[in-house]
Amino acid sequence: MLAKKVKLRISFLFFSLLILFVIFFLILKSLEKNLVYFFSPSEIYLNSDISFDKKIRIGGLVKQDSVEKKDTIVEFIITDLKNEIIVTYEGMVPNLFSEGKGVVAEGKLRDKKYFIATTILAKHDENYMPPEVIYALDKSK
């Protein structure tokens, strides 16, 4: 009977420590990246001690008419309507990547105006509408 109790306590301790470890790991991991998933172009522009060799993420809207495709390289501008930054990316962009819509780019800064992205994610906004509503809205403009 004692062996059973001891076994029970050991397994309880093991699992609770495991879970506590994972919990703290998650907290530390998210705190490490400062709980902010991406910086806006304004935050990059205004930040004085931004590092140029750390991987960061920049998010915002893809500026209208800014997307240029040269072979496999895509160049576009991320804007937060106050500041903007030029982004280059080599590879396939996600399906929902389009002008005027949200995007998060992960990569490194070359300088304050230029960003070399290694990953592009399309960000979805909080609006949900059927296509007919969009046509009606566009028509009325």
Added chain:
Amino acid sequence: MLKNFFPNKILSISNNTINSLLFLTIVVLFISLIYALILSPPDYIQGDSVRIMYVHVPASFVALGTFAFVGIASIFNIIFKIKFLPLMTKSVAPIGLVFSLISIVTGSLWGKPTWGIWWVWDARLTSMLLLLLFYVAYIFSWKLIKNFNKANKISCYIGIVGLFNLPVIKYSVTWWNTLHQPSSITLSSAPTIHFSMLIPLVLMLIGVILYSLLIFLINYKTEIMKIKIEKKKK
């Protein structure tokens, strides 16, 4: 009516009531699933993958709400030591666990075609994963600790600590830059989701809540019966 939840009365919630609730749940879920998966319009950007939202959002809502119940019941339990509260939380915790799992899985299934990635460590997703872990810890504490009073105490602490995670989950998309989109339905402004999509969403939410209530009642009855059997053994 609240008296019906007391141990001496709970068994009086007859099988008929549970069967009626089961029937109602099936009807509501059937209607709302047809509305959500077939009748509702596709989204102007996402197309048909918006339909994952009709499962993902109600699941997340219930996962969050259930833990709120567990946490608050744990507070009352610690203060007033009301005997049937741990039985209630034991009954409701597995529901929350399953729905937080559904939330994460459906979220990933939506994220891959939309964002381009299955998972990111942004504030919303990370805090939801934390919620899942709190459910696991809560259920494990009851399963692994044999002494009822000890298990009661520890699970209450877990419930109370986990309560702090809930506002983090809710406001993660407001407080920080996240990949997960901000709330479409808020108390302060008009919903940014078109009514043709809002209606099936609300219907699904009602169906999921009914389902959770059903499972809760069945579990709760079982817990009470277990205790009565234990008492008779002595």
